[in-house]
Amino acid sequence: MPQGVLIVAEHRDGKIQGPTLEMVAKGRDLVSKHGGKLSVALFGHGVDALAEELAQYPVDQVLVGENETLKSYTPEGYSQALKAVVDQADPLVILMAHTTQGYDFAPRLAADWNLPLASGCVDVAVEGQGIVVTRRVLNEKIAVDLEFGGAPRYVVTIRAATFKPAEKGGAGAQVQKVAVQVDAAKIIRKVLGVEKPQVADVDITAADVVVAVGRGIGKKENLVLVQDLAKMLGGVVGASRPITDAEWLPKSRQVGQSGKTIKAKLYIGCGISGAMQHVAGMKDSGLIIAINTDPSAPIFEYAHYGVVGNILEVLPSLMKSLKS
Amino acid sequence: MNIIVCLKQVPNPDLQFQIAPSGTDIKRDTLNYKVNGCDEYALEEAVRLKEKLKGKVTAITVGPKRTEQMLREAMAKGADEAVRVSYEDPAALNSYQVSKILAEAIKKIPHDLVLTGVQSDDYIYSQTGAMMAGFLSCPHVSVVTKVTVEGQNLKINRELEGGDQEIVSTKLPALLTIQSGINQPRYAPLPAVMKAARAPIREIKPQDVGAQSWDQFAGGFQFKVRKVYLPPSRGKAEMFTGKASDTAAKVAQLLKDKGFWRGG
Numbered sequence: 133m134p135q136g137v138l139i140v141a142e143h144r145d146g147k148i149q150g151p152t153l154e155m156v157a158k159g160r161d162l163v164s165k166h167g168g169k170l171s172v173a174l175f176g177h178g179v180d181a182l183a184e185e186l187a188q189y190p191v192d193q194v195l196v197g198e199n200e201t202l203k204s205y206t207p208e209g210y211s212q213a214l215k216a217v218v219d220q221a222d223p224l225v226i227l228m229a230h231t232t233q234g235y236d237f238a239p240r241l242a243a244d245w246n247l248p249l250a251s252g253c254v255d256v257a258v259e260g261q262g263i264v265v266t267r268r269v270l271n272e273k274i275a276v277d278l279e280f281g282g283a284p285r286y287v288v289t290i291r292a293a294t295f296k297p298a299e300k301g302g303a304g305a306q307v308q309k310v311a312v313q314v315d316a317a318k319i320i321r322k323v324l325g326v327e328k329p330q331v332a333d334v335d336i337t338a339a340d341v342v343v344a345v346g347r348g349i350g351k352k353e354n355l356v357l358v359q360d361l362a363k364m365l366g367g368v369v370g371a372s373r374p375i376t377d378a379e380w381l382p383k384s385r386q387v388g389q390s391g392k393t394i395k396a397k398l399y400i401g402c403g404i405s406g407a408m409q410h411v412a413g414m415k416d417s418g419l420i421i422a423i424n425t426d427p428s429a430p431i432f433e434y435a436h437y438g439v440v441g442n443i444l445e446v447l448p449s450l451m452k453s454l455k456s
Numbered sequence: 457m458n459i460i461v462c463l464k465q466v467p468n469p470d471l472q473f474q475i476a477p478s479g480t481d482i483k484r485d486t487l488n489y490k491v492n493g494c495d496e497y498a499l500e501e502a503v504r505l506k507e508k509l510k511g512k513v514t515a516i517t518v519g520p521k522r523t524e525q526m527l528r529e530a531m532a533k534g535a536d537e538a539v540r541v542s543y544e545d546p547a548a549l550n551s552y553q554v555s556k557i558l559a560e561a562i563k564k565i566p567h568d569l570v571l572t573g574v575q576s577d578d579y580i581y582s583q584t585g586a587m588m589a590g591f592l593s594c595p596h597v598s599v600v601t602k603v604t605v606e607g608q609n610l611k612i613n614r615e616l617e618g619g620d621q622e623i624v625s626t627k628l629p630a631l632l633t634i635q636s637g638i639n640q641p642r643y644a645p646l647p648a649v650m651k652a653a654r655a656p657i658r659e660i661k662p663q664d665v666g667a668q669s670w671d672q673f674a675g676g677f678q679f680k681v682r683k684v685y686l687p688p689s690r691g692k693a694e695m696f697t698g699k700a701s702d703t704a705a706k707v708a709q710l711l712k713d714k715g716f717w718r719g720g
């Protein structure tokens with residue numbers, strides 16, 4: 133009977149990616165409650181050092197699929213490699229982080245193997261031979277518990293920064309090479325390279341004060357409000373993704389998962405809802421102030437101070453009050 | 457090149473939501489709907505590719521009658537045809553089933569390329585695209601920020617975390633999930649809006665794909681919405697409400713107290 137948890141490790145530039153260690157923490161929790169082993173699948177080429185590193189975390193075994201064709205992640209390569217590992221570990225839950233790799237791989241795997249997928253979860257529990265997951269939907273405002281049952285195993289992805297990463301320690305896991313069969317002809321996707329973002333106009337990660345602007349600003353002409361406030365406070369203007377998508381501000385100003393991660397002393401969010409991909413980039417700031425017309429906006433969950441109001445009115449008033 | 461673009465209608469997320477008496481959905485009678493954010497970019501990308509390479513763009517959705525409005529907007533913005541798969545569940549939380557239904561419908565429409573958005577703004581599953589590619593047995597690439605067609609090959613930028621872009625290639629027929637910002641979506645010209653208002657919308661029912669009912673595509677496993685609820689608030693923010701001049705004065709005082717305002 134399938135039991136336990138198998139994590140698909142994610143690595144880039146020779147480093148284990150942070151969310152993988154968060155999965156280890158959650159995976160440990162699951163197997164200690166529901167039994168079975170905590171295994172980690174590591175695929176790549178020349179990844180011995182990474183395997184040894186993973187083995188220092190509280191996992192039971194690191195199953196390594198070593199192959200030239202697995203040098204970079206591709207869905208076709210990884211699913212072939214995963215087949216052999218899953219046959220050996222026979223896990224009830226295949227766990228991945230809800231990262232861009234998770235978006236790409238987990239649904240494809242679920243469809244190809246006809247397995248249920250619960251993606252972007254904030255929690256997961258095993259009940260019998262089924263699972264129950266918790267998700268946040270509708271801009272974080274609503275929670276949903278979903279049950280899945282009657283399948284041999286379940287694919288689950290968990291949002292980054294939901295659980296604290298595991299720390300090194302434990303008995304020292306066993307590292308085992310698995311004989312993976314990868315048919316290179318089946319790998320249609322070719323990875324040609326990685327482009328890093330270009331040099332920034334300003335480095336928002338170095339600023340003490342970031343006044344961040346979101347879709348709530350309405351019009352490009354209104355940006356002057358946040359620019360003026362940032363100047364008064366000796367800070368810089370940051371933005372949520374819709375603002376950089378619309379090219380109202382350069383990409384270098386974007387705060388969040390696909391932009392910059394900032395730890396400002398002061399972050400003021402103006403007309404930003406607080407989607408998880410934005411929050412990932414600013415939640416560790418020292419003092420967080422949010423201004424939003426919607427009292428149920430999720431940004432208020434992370435803010436220390438919140439103003440329910442229209443930024444087009446509040447910002448001019450604020451600047452006037454500061455000067456007086 | 458024949459392109460299918462998948463669109464989803466989502467509730468406007470700036471609203472406050474309430475739980476339906478059933479406890480397994482939100483109250484839907486007062487919602488207003490709009491087209492999902494990244495789907496607009498997917499549509500624009502499809503129309504641009506067609507303008508360059510010739511062919512046809514078909515906009516498709518799985519959803520109730522209300523989604524026809526969105527399909528008409530898509531035609532006004534350059535889609536040549538529109539298809540509604542008449543799956544009436546307003547919540548449609550079973551993403552496996554929705555992807556499977558969509559894939560079955562798409563098999564009935566000639567295509568070289570299928571585009572979806574990266575995720576839907578309401579459920580943020582990020583499943584439908586890549587899952588559908590599995591059901592269609594074609595290659596896929598997720599979180600796409602640039603596409604170039606070179607014969608039967610596609611050269612693609614795929615977004616990773618932190619602003620990095622991975623450059624990959626794949627082969628047609630393929631499915632891509634499109635990220636916001638890949639282009640600047642156009643507005644619909646008025647004559648096109650008028651024309652789209654009268655354009656036919658093809659409907660696909662279970663019988664059209666050789667099924668008795670959509671239940672047939674629910675996967676061989678059990679899926680159940682156990683509970684829909686308001687999440688416990690993690691919030692500890694001190695809130696200022698009321699007149700803008702009053703709340704602004706409080707924030708100004710706060711900034712002064714915390715040493716962020718040194719006058720000037």
Ligand SMILES: Cc1cc2nc3c(=O)[nH]c(=O)nc-3n(C[C@H](O)[C@H](O)[C@H](O)COP(=O)(O)OP(=O)(O)OC[C@H]3O[C@@H](n4cnc5c(N)ncnc54)[C@H](O)[C@@H]3O)c2cc1C
Pocket residue numbers: 232345346347348349371372373374375386387388389390391392402403404405406407408409410413423424425426429441442443444470574575599
């Ligand atoms: C793979 C991926 C990566 C992503 N990466 C990032 C990222 O790095 N950074 C990022 O920010 N997003 C990112 N996103 C997008 C993210 O999911 C959200 O769509 C985005 O953060 C929303 O931006 P917003 O808050 O400005 O807009 P919205 O969510 O539309 O919110 C606008 C807010 O403004 C409020 N408002 C409206 N008018 C006013 C007014 N006059 N005064 C005050 N408030 C007002 C509304 O109530 C609403 O809460 C990513 C998405 C994906 C799929």
